[in-house]
Amino acid sequence: MxxxxxxxxxxxxxxxxxxxxxxxxxxxxxxxxxxxxxxxxxxxxxxxxxxxxxxxxxLGRTEKKHYYDLTEKDEKDIGIQVDKILNDMTGDVSFYGEPMTKEDKEKLRASLEVAVRVSMIEAKKKFTPKKYRGGNHDNTKDN
CATH class of the missing domain: 1.10.260.40 (lambda repressor-like DNA-binding domains)
Structure with missing residues (x-):
């Protein structure tokens, strides 16, 4: 292209x-x-x-529009991190004294995935050296 x-x-x-x-x-x-x-x-x-x-x-050198876009490996790492967080939760987690339902656990997993994904993107924005930002060194605004 x-x-x-x-x-x-x-x-x-x-x-x-x-x-x-x-x-x-x-x-x-x-x-x-x-x-x-x-x-x-x-x-x-x-x-x-x-x-x-x-x-x-x-220039067609990459399909990533932004240097901070997540890779397939990043997405797998997010899943691993969320599993670790959930596994580290000891005992029955409850809300307002009631045990979590299967649906509650799925919602918690989805929320954790979003939180970890956002954190990973922010870390890439903050810690990726300018020389690895795809040649777009003058673009310092956050999205």
């Missing part, structure tokens, strides 16, 4: 057109269309920052 097509696809996901991006970044009309397989690096960084994706994603 070309750089231009990736830009167009991400823009569409954000309800934007390529023309909207060009206008917002003060690029000449039709300048991004010329980026079929080659782009000016400074302008590529501007577009990546504007769309909140990594330059590596726009």
């Amino acid at each position: 070309s750089i231009y097509q990736r830009i167009k696809d991400v823009a569409s996901e954000k309800n934007l057109t390529v023309k909207d991006i060009e206008k917002a970044l003060n690029f000449s009309n039709g300048s991004l269309r010329k980026w079929v397989n080659n782009a000016n690096s400074e302008r590529l960084i501007q577009v990546a920052n504007y769309l909140d994706v990594s330059t590596d994603y726009l």
Whole structure:
């Protein structure tokens, strides 16, 4: 997939057109269309920052839009961590004096998965060195 097509696809996901991006970044009309397989690096960084994706994603080097997106291994690790947390809970956990039902336990598991996932993403944002952030070094805003 070309750089231009990736830009167009991400823009569409954000309800934007390529023309909207060009206008917002003060690029000449039709300048991004010329980026079929080659782009000016400074302008590529501007577009990546504007769309909140990594330059590596726009260049087709990765399918991860953000350096902090979770991998399959991360997702497996989340499951392992949640299992560990649940197994470490000793005795019958109860709410308001009543033992947890199977449905309550499933809700607790789902909540723990969300909490661990969010923590993992925040850790990646905080601790990933800039040189490993997909070439999008100027993008320091949190999502």
